[in-house]
Amino acid sequence: MAALVASKVFYHLEALDDSLRYALCAGDAFNVSGKTEYVETLLAKCIDEYIRLRIQESESKQKAGSDEKTEPIDPRLISIVDQMFERCYKHHQYEQALGIAVESRRLDQVARCIKMSGDTQKILSYCLELCKTTVQSRRYRNQLLQVMVQLYKGLKNPDYLNMCQCLLFLNDSESVAATLEKLIRGDTDKAVLAYQVAFDLNENQNQPFLLRVRKKLSPEEEGKEKGEGMQVEKPDDSTKGSEYEDRLKKLKDILSGKTPTDLYLHFLYTHSKTDLLILKSIKDRLKPRNTVTHIATVMSHSIMNCGTTIDTFLRDNLPWLAKATNWSKFTATASIGVIHRGHYKESLKLLQPYLPQGNAASGSPYQEGGALYALGLIHACDGGEQASFLMESLKSKNEIIQHGASLGLGLTAMATGDRDIFDMLFELVVTDNAVSGEAASIAAGLTMLGTGYEDGVENLLGYAHDTKHEKIIRGIAMAIALIQFGREEAADPVIEELGNDKDAILRYGAMYTIALAYVGTSNNKAVRKLLHVAVSDVSDDVRRAATTALGFVLCNEPQKVPTIVSLLAEGFNPHVRYGAAMAVGIACAGSGMKEALDLLESLLDDPEEFVRQAAFIATAMVLIQHNKKKEPRVESFRKKIDEALWAKGDTMAKFGAIISAGILDAGGRNVTISLLSQHGHKKMTAIVGMALFPQFWYWHPLIHFLCLSFTPTAVIGLNKDLKMPKNWTVKSNAPPSMFSYPEPRVEKKEEKKVLKTATLSVAKKKKADKPKKEDDMDVEGKMDKDEGAKKEGEKMEVEEGAKEEAAKAEEKDKPEPTFEILENPSRVTWAQQQFIENIVDQRYKPAKEAITGIVMLIDKAPQEKEDFVVAKAPKIGVPGVSEDEPDPPEPFEFRR
Numbered sequence: 001m002a003a004l005v006a007s008k009v010f011y012h013l014e015a016l017d018d019s020l021r022y023a024l025c026a027g028d029a030f031n032v033s034g035k036t037e038y039v040e041t042l043l044a045k046c047i048d049e050y051i052r053l054r055i056q057e058s059e060s061k062q063k064a065g066s067d068e069k070t071e072p073i074d075p076r077l078i079s080i081v082d083q084m085f086e087r088c089y090k091h092h093q094y095e096q097a098l099g100i101a102v103e104s105r106r107l108d109q110v111a112r113c114i115k116m117s118g119d120t121q122k123i124l125s126y127c128l129e130l131c132k133t134t135v136q137s138r139r140y141r142n143q144l145l146q147v148m149v150q151l152y153k154g155l156k157n158p159d160y161l162n163m164c165q166c167l168l169f170l171n172d173s174e175s176v177a178a179t180l181e182k183l184i185r186g187d188t189d190k191a192v193l194a195y196q197v198a199f200d201l202n203e204n205q206n207q208p209f210l211l212r213v214r215k216k217l218s219p220e221e222e223g224k225e226k227g228e229g230m231q232v233e234k235p236d237d238s239t240k241g242s243e244y245e246d247r248l249k250k251l252k253d254i255l256s257g258k259t260p261t262d263l264y265l266h267f268l269y270t271h272s273k274t275d276l277l278i279l280k281s282i283k284d285r286l287k288p289r290n291t292v293t294h295i296a297t298v299m300s301h302s303i304m305n306c307g308t309t310i311d312t313f314l315r316d317n318l319p320w321l322a323k324a325t326n327w328s329k330f331t332a333t334a335s336i337g338v339i340h341r342g343h344y345k346e347s348l349k350l351l352q353p354y355l356p357q358g359n360a361a362s363g364s365p366y367q368e369g370g371a372l373y374a375l376g377l378i379h380a381c382d383g384g385e386q387a388s389f390l391m392e393s394l395k396s397k398n399e400i401i402q403h404g405a406s407l408g409l410g411l412t413a414m415a416t417g418d419r420d421i422f423d424m425l426f427e428l429v430v431t432d433n434a435v436s437g438e439a440a441s442i443a444a445g446l447t448m449l450g451t452g453y454e455d456g457v458e459n460l461l462g463y464a465h466d467t468k469h470e471k472i473i474r475g476i477a478m479a480i481a482l483i484q485f486g487r488e489e490a491a492d493p494v495i496e497e498l499g500n501d502k503d504a505i506l507r508y509g510a511m512y513t514i515a516l517a518y519v520g521t522s523n524n525k526a527v528r529k530l531l532h533v534a535v536s537d538v539s540d541d542v543r544r545a546a547t548t549a550l551g552f553v554l555c556n557e558p559q560k561v562p563t564i565v566s567l568l569a570e571g572f573n574p575h576v577r578y579g580a581a582m583a584v585g586i587a588c589a590g591s592g593m594k595e596a597l598d599l600l601e602s603l604l605d606d607p608e609e610f611v612r613q614a615a616f617i618a619t620a621m622v623l624i625q626h627n628k629k630k631e632p633r634v635e636s637f638r639k640k641i642d643e644a645l646w647a648k649g650d651t652m653a654k655f656g657a658i659i660s661a662g663i664l665d666a667g668g669r670n671v672t673i674s675l676l677s678q679h680g681h682k683k684m685t686a687i688v689g690m691a692l693f694p695q696f697w698y699w700h701p702l703i704h705f706l707c708l709s710f711t712p713t714a715v716i717g718l719n720k721d722l723k724m725p726k727n728w729t730v731k732s733n734a735p736p737s738m739f740s741y742p743e744p745r746v747e748k749k750e751e752k753k754v755l756k757t758a759t760l761s762v763a764k765k766k767k768a769d770k771p772k773k774e775d776d777m778d779v780e781g782k783m784d785k786d787e788g789a790k791k792e793g794e795k796m797e798v799e800e801g802a803k804e805e806a807a808k809a810e811e812k813d814k815p816e817p818t819f820e821i822l823e824n825p826s827r828v829t830w831a832q833q834q835f836i837e838n839i840v841d842q843r844y845k846p847a848k849e850a851i852t853g854i855v856m857l858i859d860k861a862p863q864e865k866e867d868f869v870v871a872k873a874p875k876i877g878v879p880g881v882s883e884d885e886p887d888p889p890e891p892f893e894f895r896r
Contacts, residue, residue: 004029011038016045024076032083043084050081051104058105058140085109089116094123102130105140107147114151121159124148128162131169132680133556136523138488145169161848164197165679173209176201177216184247189858191247192720196847196856198254203853204681207381207415208450210255217252250722257382259722260854261342264712265307267825271714272308272668277745279304279313282658285645288323295328296655299703300662302335306707308668309340326366330400331701333370337377338707344385347378356393356401369404373701376408380708381685384413384421391424402428402436407701410443415684417451426456429472430463437467438475438699442692445479449688450486457483457494464506474698477509481691484517486682491517499529504539511542515549516691520556520675520682527553527564534568540575547579548694551586552687555675561587562595569599574608581611582694585618589673589709590830592631596622601633604640613656616641620660625672625713625829629737638664659703669741670827671710678852686711715836716825716854717844724869728824728844730851734835736820739828824869828852 007022007030023030023042032043053073081104088097094117101109110127117123127148135141145166152163160179167176176197183194201210253259279301286293298321301313314321324332333354340350348355354363354371372393379386390412393405406425413421425447428440441460448456457480464476480498484491491513498510511533518526530553533546547568554561561584569580581603588596600622603615619637628635644650644657666673675687689708696703717728732739821839822828828836828851836851843864844857859866 001026001029003027007042008038011042016041020045020049024074024080027076030080032080033087043080046077046080047084047100047104050077051100053077054104054106055137059137085113089113095126098123098127099130102127102134102144107143110144111147111151114148120151120155124151124159125162128166129680133522136521142170149175160193160197161200164201165681168201168204168206168209168681171209173212174216177213180213180251181217184251185244188720188862192847192856192858194247194251195254195718195720195722198251199260199854199856200679200848202254202257202260204677204679205381205683205685206681207383207684208417210257211383211416214252214255217248217255258344261344263716263718263825263854264714265309265342267714267716268307268668268670268712269309271670271825271827272305272310273670273741273744274304274308274310274665274668275742275744276313277747278661278665281642281745282645282661283317283320286654288320290651291324291328292651293654293658294323295331295700296658298324298328298332298335299700300658302338302704303659303662303706304665304668305339306667306671306710307339307341307712309343310668311336311339327701329364330366330370330373330404331704333367334373334377334404334701334704336371337374338704340374340378341380341707343378344382347375347386348389350378351375356396365398365400369398369400369402372401372404372408373704374408376411377704377707379412381414382412384416384418386412387418387421391421394424394428399433399435402433403439406436406439406443410439410446413443414446414688415449415451416447417453418447421447422453422456426459429460429476432467432469432472434469434471437469437472441472441475441479442482445482446688448483449684451483452487452490453483461497461506464503470505471698473503473505474508474695477506478512478692478695480509481512481516482688484513485684485688486519487517488521488523495529499533504537504542507533507537507539507542508545511545511549512691515552516687519552519687522554522557522560531564534576534579535571540573543573544575544579547576548582548586550579551583552675552691554583555587556680558587558591558593559595562593562599566599569603574606574611577603577606577608577611578614581614581618585614585621586675586690589621589675590624592623592626592831597631597633609650609652612644612650612653616644616653616656616660617663620663621673624663624666625669625831627737627740627742630739630831634664634742663706665742667710667712670714671712672830673709674711674830675709678850683711713827713829714825714853715822715828715851717846717857718854719844719857719859719866723866724824725844725857726824726867726869728842728857729821729839730826730828731819731837731839732822732828732832732835733819733837734832735816735818737816739832741827 003022003025007019007026010019010022020042053071085097094113098113101113114120114123131141131144149163149166152159164176164179180194180197183190282297351371351374354367356368372390375386387409390405390409394402394409396402422444425440425444429437460476460479464473467473484494495510495513498506498513501507514526514530530546530549534543537543550565551561565580565583568576571577581600584596584599600615600619603611606612623631623634623637626634641657641661644653675683675690677683686709689705692702692705715730717724719725833852838846838851843861845860847856847858
């Protein structure tokens with residue numbers, strides 16, 4: 001009792017540490033179940049202290065051979081926390097108990113809490129969310145996920161979708177392959193579920209993982225895998241051999257990305273809403289001799305049409321396009337790869353006129369190099385399908401062709417970890433040619449993406465200290481950052497070495513290494529390091545990179561970024577302000593967040609040109625796929641872009657405005673920018689694209705990497721044969737105007753002013769006195785008739801115009817529907833997903849609850865005939881070289 005009184009005295013003196021110490025001495029006199037402010041405050045303090053000591057104890061065990069002595073945990077403290085758990089279970093506060101268990105690393109209580117809760121599925125989903133957002137230690141996160149996988153497996157009806165997402169976090173490709181193998185050997189519904197798991201895994205863009213799963217699924221390796229302990233069920237009576245092989249082929253095509261890419265290619269081609277008048281107005285307003293704004297317009301066009309395969313604007317403006325010379329020609333040719341991204345089947349046919357022709361008479365090296373880069377953009381991260389062709393092209397002695405072939409090879413072999421390709425690229429780096437060396441070093445980093453290849457890092461870093469070419473050093477700095485992708489604490493020694501280097505370019509690389517190693521983790525240590533460098537480094541480039549890197553680290557908690565960088569955005573250093581704008585754009589892309597737009601709005605009027613450039617690009621990234629109904633500031637931003645194009649000088653700001661116009665309407669207004677998947681996984685390809693995109697500061701062709709960050713926003717329903725049924729629809733519980741496409745621009749017609757001929761009074765008098773001839777009378781009569789007809793026509797036009805206005809006004813007065821029915825396939829923006837629901841009373845039932853992306857459908861009436869959406873093949877005509885034939889006319893009935 002004395003201890004309890006002393007505890008309360010210290011509590012009122014605000015000495016909480018002493019108050020807690022005496023409360024522990026009070027034993028049972030300190031009632032945990034009490035509802036007073038004193039008890040609640042001390043319990044919170046007790047739990048915080050327990051969590052701190054548990055984390056300290058856990059981390060000291062992880063450090064092998066560590067002699068560091070940890071503070072022992074008071075048994076009385078453990079007793080109070082255990083009482084808290086019991087109190088939560090008694091009052092059915094399972095989420096609160098789970099939160100304490102996860103934070104204090106009590107895996108025993110995590111398992112107990114999930115089992116005790118009535119709704120295991122719901123509490124497991126909550127645990128997975130906690131795992132992604134609050135757990136910062138990679139090792140503990142994996143331990144927690146292993147517990148969850150066992151619990152998922154123990155369910156009466158296992159949740160294969162979420163279980164495989166956990167296995168992806170654990171990088172356990174063998175268990176995923178075993179699960180998929182089991183499902184495709186089951187009945188039709190199980191096979192449909194296997195396809196859904198594969199589509200969801202593919203959405204996460206973890207290519208090395210998917211490649212391993214595909215290899216494990218290969219029939220020829222089945223026996224070998226069995227020997228390694230993987231349990232594969234034998235085919236049951238419901239699955240014949242040929243049917244199994246067909247399912248396996250479909251499954252592997254999904255995992256390889258071929259099937260999803262073809263589906264999205266069809267969607268982007270048929271649903272493209274690119275407004276060509278925007279491009280026309282940009283082209284007409286700019287000076288034709290300015291190569292920077294000219295190539296910016298070409299790049300903006302490719303971003304607007306990314307993945308749509310539509311290049312009408314280029315076809316209609318071939319003389320204007322032909323003005324691109326040298327490296328501008330390289331960039332313009334490479335833009336074809338952005339427009340046709342994912343068009344795997346026809347890539348070589350499409351680029352044939354531009355690619356190197358072997359022994360034939362050589363064309364422009366800029367055009368050939370650009371075509372090789374374009375080939376890489378089309379086949380980005382496809383497992384090296386075109387690697388052999390690009391490796392052969394790499395043998396060219398022309399540095400420009402080597403530059404394009406290197407970038408193309410790096411893109412197609414991304415994350416394969418192929419050491420032969422890495423060695424070939426490194427040989428090109430050490431030739432000490434600045435042009436080819438920079439591209440080869442970036443490509444080497446792309447090939448070894450996320451592998452942590454120590455020998456490669458050592459060799460690259462050693463050569464960076466030997467060479468005098470800044471371009472090569474910069475390429476190496478980015479390559480090392482790419483190799484450390486997603487490695488978190490394992491990348492710390494490399495970050496430390498680069499961060500302490502005398503060379504500012506390598507310190508610049510250290511900032512991007514932090515960005516890519518800790519991307520999407522919100523790691524406190526990484527954030528503190530970046531903020532420190534952003535205000536202390538002597539190099540403006542390093543400070544800009546540190547500020548930009550904050551956007552990558554915090555992309556999983558975008559709401560924090562505007563607050564964190566707000567003071568940096570008001571700083572005196574324009575490079576830091578530039579970085580702050582880019583950080584907000586990267587983290588808050590596609591969110592339309594008010595705080596982000598408020599911060600960027602002030603930077604759009606910054607006195608420095610290049611800061612305005614970043615503000616334009618970042619604002620477009622935040623506002624992508626927003627219309628004026630959803631976010632009124634879209635309209636004022638479009639006007640701001642137009643104003644920037646009319647302004648004299650300001651080439652850098654104009655460049656940013658032109659690129660931002662492309663980003664705002666990217667992919668035919670059917671894509672968004674996302675660095676994380678719907679399940680919270682890091683999208684490898686998207687993050688790499690976004691990391692290399694800001695390097696356009698030094699080299700404009702790298703802008704094309706932005707296309708890797710685009711994600712189509714579509715809902716596509718598929719049946720068991722991976723075909724799109726027409727009679728499956730979903731309901732959007734929001735007014736149609738909220739998420740509709742922006743209205744297309746209307747070309748203003750200039751009225752021709754008719755100048756009246758001045759007639760002198762003397763001439764008028766003479767004409768009046770002159771007798772009229774019969775012919776003149778006829779002409780005058782005819783003129784009077786024409787004048788009358790003209791007035792009648794004008795009157796009818798006015799009446800028709802009035803009717804149209806009245807119809808529009810009537811339409812406007814009608815109340816807007818509160819929902820709309822969307823057909824298959826449909827555009828569904830990320831903000832719209834929360835309003836989408838499945839219509840229950842229809843033939844098809846979705847295999848997953850969330851109606852997002854590609855949705856597998858279970859047919860409730862398989863015996864009935866199905867009606868499918870016919871996929872249109874994209875055009876493959878090449879601007880200025882070959883044209884596709886026009887589509888045949890629709891069927892019609894001929895009548896005399």
